[in-house]
Each structure stands twice: as structure tokens, then as C-alpha cells.
Amino acid sequence: ALADLIEQLAAVARAAVERHLLVEVDAFVPEDFAIVIGELLAATPAKRPCARALIEGAVDSGAGIVVAEILGELTQHLTIDRLHLVGDVYDRGPAPHLIMDELLTHPSVDVQWGNHDILWMGAALGQPGSVANVVRICARYGNLSILEDAYGINLRPLASFAAEAYGDDPCVAFALKGNPGLSEAETRLTEKIQKAMAIIQFKVEAALIAENPSFGLDDRNLLHRINRERNTVIVDGVEYELTDTVFPTVDWDDPYRLTEGEEAVIEQLCAAFSGCERLQRHMDFLLTHGSLYKIVNGNLLLHACVPLAADGSLMEVTLFGKTYQGKSLYDMVDASVRAAYLATDEAERKRGLDMLWYLWLGPGSPLFAKSKMATFELYLIADKAARKEVKNPFYTLLDDDAVIDRIFEDFAMDPATSRIICGHVPVKVKDGEDPVKAAGRVLCIDGGFSAPYQKTTGLAGFTLVSNAEGLFLDANTPLSSRQAAIADNADIVAERRVIEHYETPRSMEDTDEGAALRERVVELARLIEAYDSGLIAEAQ
DSSP, rough: OHHHHHHHHHHHHHHHTSOOHHHHHHHOOOGGHHHHHHHHHHOOOOGGHHHHHHHHHHHTTOOHHHHHHHHHHHHHHHHHSSSOSSSSSSSSSHHHHHHEEEEEEHEEEEOOOOOHHHHHHHHHHHHHHHHHHHHHHHTTTOOOHHHIIIIIOOHHHHHEEEEEEETOOOOTOOOOOSSOOOOHHHHHHHEEEEEEEHHHHHHHHHHHHHHHHOOOOGGOOOGEETTTTTEEEEEEEEEBHHHHHEEEEEEEESTTOOOOOHHHHHHHHHHHHHTTTTHHHHHHHHHHHHHHEETTTTEEEEEOOOOOTTTTSOOEEETTTEEEEEHHHHHHHHHHHHHHOOOOSSHHHHHHHHHHHHHHHHHTTTTBSSSSOHHHHHHOOOOOOHHHOBBBBGTTTTTOOOHHHHHHTTTTOOTOEEEEEEESSSSOGGGTSSSGGGGEEEEEEOOOOSHHHHHHHHHOOEEEEEEEEEEEEEOOOOOOOOHHHHHHHHSEEEEEEEEEEEEOOOOOSSSSSHHHHHHHHOOOOOOOOOOOTTTSSOOO
């Protein structure tokens, strides 16, 4: 049976190899198996008996599984020339670290950072606002094992603090989301941890807001707006009842001051995040393989949106005393992210660190794209009107050709042939929402890869496939488990939709890579000409 499987895998691999140079194939084959794999890939019908003998020899020697794995991985790599991720590897799923481990081994991948990715990048640098949010969100979805087991971050001081500070508190507003499969005791403790981190978050964010007035986030400071006698809070001029009234660590004379216990917890967590080797390795990968946006083959890849004003013009965003919009905003933000990691000037690095946090929740952030991050309201106010986060006008103006043209022109792209490809906002397919916007000029491909969103969207995300034949959108079905997928022979692809079909198959010369190769050929020709004419002397 294993020999038959290898024979089938070899047949698939031969089809994948057809469009690739031998040097590309060799790069994915371990040297010890180069001869065997080479023979299997080159096996013509006349040579199939010889290939079968090689396969059976590999199986008999105990190397059959390895040969099968090599052929499978070779096919994967050759059928996916380039992998683009439009952000949010870290969007509330239970195992982002496993995705990152896999990406680290991928030969050709780039990431357009999402707001969740940026939040983790900030946390990895010990940025308090980012750390507080990451830990709170992990607790909210019962995913603290990501921090403890995957990244080895010590949560015992936090757990001890939460158990003591909120010991008799039922934490009525902090029930866990989803079905994390925790015991009753684990659930109760995780709820206390979630509440502890929420209060710590409100306090450390108040300090960040005070330090960065240009962020315009004063309205997010709400602890001081709580009326302790009435157990209400005023938000945007409206008084709402609180869903939870137990705040043992809040000094109402100075509500944003951290207690000694809270200060010790956040300092320990920041140090643990910045000192975690595996986390640093994953975030370094996001930095070196990522960016705020990428333009490739006429496609503008970005996570959320290009912020727009209500009239469809590019939204002006003022940060640190300067005003940006469109591409200039994206370029400034990208530079700020890199400054947080690489700047030697302490003030510049501090601005970059604070920008990482702002990108998570700022109304002018191209990664957030909403009017406010209603974390406080989500926990402590039952009225849905207070919780509403209004999307940036980008999402309601997508069918306005003039608006889309203006975006492409700002990014120096041809409006007639270009597309925007984005994610961030889950497409509610089960309710009839279409991921294809603006007559195909905008593709929103977030369909809920994250399990918490799958009930909302009705599927498990989209994969956009571009090849020589055209552009195709695959809708993915959720897989309950690897074992079930194998047992049922389940396929991830549920439905393929043709976005564009090319009348004539496209080749390398029709791509950006082809243009780069042509330019390289011209440069080499000039070098040869310079050498032949004596302008460049022969190296001694």
C-alpha cells in the first residue's frame, strides 16, 4: 500500500515539476535522496518498472515514509510559487505558534501585517499596552496555553494576583468566549485573569494616551466616568448601567494608578514577553517577511483598508505633529514599525513602540479601520448601541469607481487593471454577503479562518489563487480535526469561483518577476559591453 501511495505521489509530483527549472526542484530535495527522487520524477512510461523497483527498495529499507513526505512537500512547494498572507496569523486561534513554525520553513512567503499581528509584535518588545491586550485576549478565548505552553511565558504571578485580588468576585461580565474545553476551576481562574488584565489594560492605556495626545484617544479613558453611587458610566454623553460593579484594584480618587500588585504583574509579563526566544524568532520573521502593504502584479495587498473620509477622499491622519493620508500614511506606519525594532535613537524607538499599540486600536490606523475599540463597553455595558464600532467609510464606498480610482492613483497603480485584495472584516457568506466587491476590483478574502468567526461567516476563510490560467477564489470548509480529515478523505476546498479567466495562459514575462528578469538581462548585457570595451578591467 505504501509503495502504491509513493507511486501516486510521484505521478502528481511529475506534473508539478513540468513548469519548473531543475535547479528549483533540486533545492527542495535532500541530498541523500536526490538520485531516488530524480529517477522517480524522470520516469517515463518505459522506465516505470525501474521506478517501481526503486520505490519497493525504499519501502523495504524503511525509507518509504521519508520518500513519500519528500514527494508531498515537493509538490506543495512547486504548486505554490509564492504565498501571500493578508494578515492576522494571531487572530484568536488556539495555535498561531504552529502556523508560524510552518511559515518559517516555507521557501517563499510574505505577510501583510494585520492588527492582531502588530499587537503581538508590540508585545514581543515589551510594550505594556500590547502585552495587556494580548494576555487579556488569550484569557478571553481560553487560550492561555499559547502563552504558557507554546511560548513558555510564566503566568503564575498573574494567576496568583488575580486569584487574590478577585477571589470572591464572580466576574459576571468576563465569561469566556467559545468552548475552550477548560475545567470548572480553570474557567473560574481564567475569568479572574481576564478581568485583572482588562483593568490593568485600561490603566496602562491611559498612560499611553496621555503621552501621545496626537493619537486622539482621550474618549477611551472611561474608568473616571464611572459613577460609584449609581453604578453607571457616561459614554459619549449617555449614561449606561454597568454589568459589573466590583473593582477592588481601582482607587476612585486616582482610577488609572496601578496598584503595587498590578505594576509587578505587568512588569513581569513585559519582561517575559521580551525575553522569550521562540516568540522573538516568530516576530522577527514577521518583521523581515512582512510589511504594511505589497504591490504585486497589479494587486494591492493589504490587511484592512485605505482609511477614507465620509466623502470618499483619503482620510487625513495627524500623528506626532504631521499629517498623512493614503500611501504616505502606510509608508510612515511601516517605517514606524521597523523603528520600534531597529531604531538606535531612544525617542524614535519609543514612538515606534507606541505606534504598534496605536495600530491595534486607533481610528486612523489602516489596520483597525473602525471608529473605536469598544473593549470597555463590550465588557461593562449591555446596551449594544454603546458597543457599536463603526467601520471606516472605505467599506461602504467600495462600489464607487471614483473612490477606488483615487486609491490606485495614490499608490501609483493603473486604475484600469489593478485590484485591492484585503482581509480583516469577516465576510458573512451565510447571510449572502459577497467577497467580490466593486465589480471584481476589490476582493475581501477574510471568511473566518479563525474558529470564533466561523458561525458568523459560515465557512473557514478564502484562498485567492493566481496562476497562468486566471484568478480563482476558493471557499474553505472548516476541518474538525486532522484525524477526521484523513478518515473522511476531506478536502479543504469547498467551492472554486472564477474571478478572471485568461484567454491566453500567462507566462513569467507577464509578471513583475518577468519584468525584473528582463531588467537584470539588460544590466548583464551592459556589464558585458563594459568589459568588452575595457571599461571594466579583468579581476586579477
